[in-house]
Amino acid sequence: MQCPFCKVDNDRVVDSRVIGEGSSIRRRRKCLECDRRFTTYERIETSPRLVVKKDQRREFFNRDKILAGLRVACQKRDISESQIDALVGQVESDVFERYDNEVSTRAIGEYVSRRLRKLDSIAFVRFASVYREFHAVEQFAPLLSAVSAGADDDYYADDASAGGASNGSGPGANGGPGLDGFGGRLR
Numbered sequence: 338m339q340c341p342f343c344k345v346d347n348d349r350v351v352d353s354r355v356i357g358e359g360s361s362i363r364r365r366r367k368c369l370e371c372d373r374r375f376t377t378y379e380r381i382e383t384s385p386r387l388v389v390k391k392d393q394r395r396e397f398f399n400r401d402k403i404l405a406g407l408r409v410a411c412q413k414r415d416i417s418e419s420q421i422d423a424l425v426g427q428v429e430s431d432v433f434e435r436y437d438n439e440v441s442t443r444a445i446g447e448y449v450s451r452r453l454r455k456l457d458s459i460a461f462v463r464f465a466s467v468y469r470e471f472h473a474v475e476q477f478a479p480l481l482s483a484v485s486a487g488a489d490d491d492y493y494a495d496d497a498s499a500g501g502a503s504n505g506s507g508p509g510a511n512g513g514p515g516l517d518g519f520g521g522r523l524r
């Protein structure tokens with residue numbers, strides 16, 4: 338595997354572990370050239386699913402987009418990268434078990450929300466505010482404006498850097514009264 342730092346292909350696997358209930362393997366590698374460490378993931382190749390967006394445009398299922406959306410939602414929360422990756426693996430399984438060809442962004446968003454909600458309520462609200470249109474969202478504007486700005490119908494934030502959750506005063510600062518309302522809607 339080519340080292341992401343020095344680009345030399347000369348490494349040693351220092352740790353391997355199964356994640357996502359056996360759906361993938363995470364390998365910690367050490368570059369023998371520059372001595373730095375990096376991580377690779379190995380997973381079973383699955384047939385491509387098409388994701389149908391709200392405007393009926395279709396694109397290939399891309400786990401990296403879910404990952405990017407989740408990273409934004411989970412910023413500054415006590416959630417590790419491996420927990421996020423495991424969650425995406427579970428959502429992949431959810432989708433691949435139930436859909437053969439096409440799946441809507443909304444369905445994927447629901448799967449992600451359901452899993453994320455068990456993990457962290459703040460991250461859940463942030464994620465939900467990005468992918469779903471809540472009629473009540475105005476109520477929570479002060480809390481959610483940072484993350485909902487620029488959001489479209491996507492189930493994942495297309496542009497993770499535009500999430501805005503990086504400023505410390507974001508929705509994470511205060512769970513507020515919104516949680517119950519959102520929870521009820523998604524149940």
Ligand SMILES: [Zn+2]
Nearest residue numbers: 340343368371
């Ligand atoms: Zn290197």
